[in-house]
Amino acid sequence: MDVYAKNGVLLLRKGHYVLTEDQRDRLARLGHGESGEVEARLERERLERAAQREKEAAQQRNSANPLQEMAFLLRRAEGVLQHGLAVRDLQASLLDMVEALLALSRRHPDGVLASVFLLPYQDIGSAQSVHVAAVLAVLGRRLALADAELRPMLGAALSMNLAISGLLNQLATQSGPMDLAQQEAMFAHPALGSAMLREAGVLDEHWHLLVQQQHEQLDGSGYPLGLAGDEIDADALLLQMVDLVCGCVHQPQPQLPALVLGSLFRGELGHFPPQHVSLLVKEMGIYPPGSFVRLASNEVAVVTHRGDKANTPKVAALRKLDGPPYADPLLRDSRQSAFQVQEAVAATTAAIKPAYLYKLWYKP
Template sequence: MSDKAKLSADMIMVGKQLPVDVYHRSGMLLVKQGHYVLTPEQKQKLLEHGQLENSAKAALVEKELRERRERQEQERRQAENQIINPLIELDQLAHKVGSLLNRYFQAPHFSHDVHLVVNKLLLLADKQPDGLIAACLLVPFTDYGSMHSLHTAAMLAILGRRLNLPQKEMQVLLSAALTMNIAATKLHTDLTKQDSPLDASQKADMYAHPLLSSAILRDLGVDDDRWHLLVQQHHEEWNGSGYPYGLKKEEIDPGAHLIRLTDVLTSLLVTQAHRAGRLPSIALGRMFKGEFSEFDPRFIALLIKELGIYPPGSFVRLANREIAVVTHRPGDANTKHPRVAALRSANGEMYGEPLPRNTRTAEHAIAEPISLKEAGVRPAFLIKIWNT
């Protein structure tokens, strides 16, 4: 076997130094490493007549791989350290997820794209958990079907941190949450605008969507069996009344139960044609009482503890009649005193910028939760609150 290898065009750059010694076919050294290639003609002659030692080629390949890994690591660190605004990030993710779920067969790298969204959500949950919760409540949208899946995955990222779930488990849970309704994304959007009950065709599509979603994911190249199991079971109920299998509590994957929990919560918060969205504090309270479904009380308690009675992004009226937005959860176990910023005075005048208030004082204690509509605030006005 020859100890020489051919040069490739990408090894020789006009105006730059040669990275290796170049030999003639006879074995004679043509140009030493470090020599500058000055013209395209010189490069062409080296490609036609030059060779390099196999050991040099292997070292060069290894060097390129090492440099690529170092660049990737540097880019990863830069991405983690840069200031990220969760409201802007979630809005961008909404467009990405909307395209993935509504035009999935036009996505040549579907699984990879889903993982990119999952990784971004996990990063936001780690670096900006309060802002991510706020973004779920504040970022406007038009396509409910895809945004609901994104909200469910975002809340799972928050809850998963509280549960200290392993990274691999978080990845598959969020992937399943994002794609659980891929077969019925449009149907979910249509139903938010419909004030009449589901017709027979819609019922059939709804009952079929967990299995059909799994089938679509197979066609898109998803071969993770756990991912499919979670998608198939995300509408199963502990009492056996769920679908498509009618499984009982002990037969349901705990991860599917977690997805179902965040699925129900996020759907309750959104205004639909037949009902107004519930205030977060009311939705959490009614879920705790078991009014919407039977859930593991430990998970409900953790969810309430993680989000707080007044989650970031929700609105409150203070004792002095100011209207404020909740910006961050309390730093301790006392969920009645989150950090807030006043937006309107007692007489309804809008402040020029959000003003921090201490809810532990009598004057600025929280009197009651209110809706976004009552607050009368454009979400864009609040973006800078979570800039850091």
């Protein structure tokens, strides 16, 4: 029989040899073979250990760095969206990512916004979808939408390019215009993406509606149905606007976030409902978290959090404009005249890697 110590530790398994008389005597003195009680104790201990591990994991999730969590989501989305219906239980995978974004937007809204501007696109077909969903999650909090209302919006953002993920990656490296086959795939992808989602088990009609209408325009010039005005769902227009902004800051020649938001506000990026434009500009501020600025101290800084006013965000100085990077980012108060924000600058001016900045959004 198996021989256990009274504390439940297995001393010798059934079928193993007792090699010496001394070992036999020690086993007789310390061990016993009443396995029922021991197994019950071991099961209780196993459950206690499992509960402790889950508690530690929950604590770690609650205190994890939002940029690291977003980087993980980008890698996960790449694996899911590139393979589409080949992914086992695609719907569950999409909903898991939606829940992760909902949780992140509750705990770290500024970190979520910062990740949109700081984390590079490794796979444009999936990364843009994650970034759009992330911004929508933060905007949804501002609108006081319940999670049940946000889920189809975030699900639609994640899956809007499901049918053309590979094509988007191809176009990112293609120097010439789209050929006829590519144009046809692009035109068909809202309807095809919705069909793929239905095949995957997605039944939420609002989710399907947003995927189908993501490229419709208020003036009727969109596709695939040429809808106009009130024929287009308001959430579809919000999704389209956020998609456009995220694309502008990550295109082959990226634009500064502050300039993109300014162009959006002036109507230079297209016609969108004024309430949508106002919501996005007010929520992100003039200088969104994750963007870079030059301070009155002639330092290059990164915006870490939104401030009380649109022009006084919380910032961390990274280096003098003509000097090497600091050993650690230095927090500055942009409300003070010595550290007022003078202008937005490109990420290349900071000359640092995103990992150097992760600690700025860590919240224990």
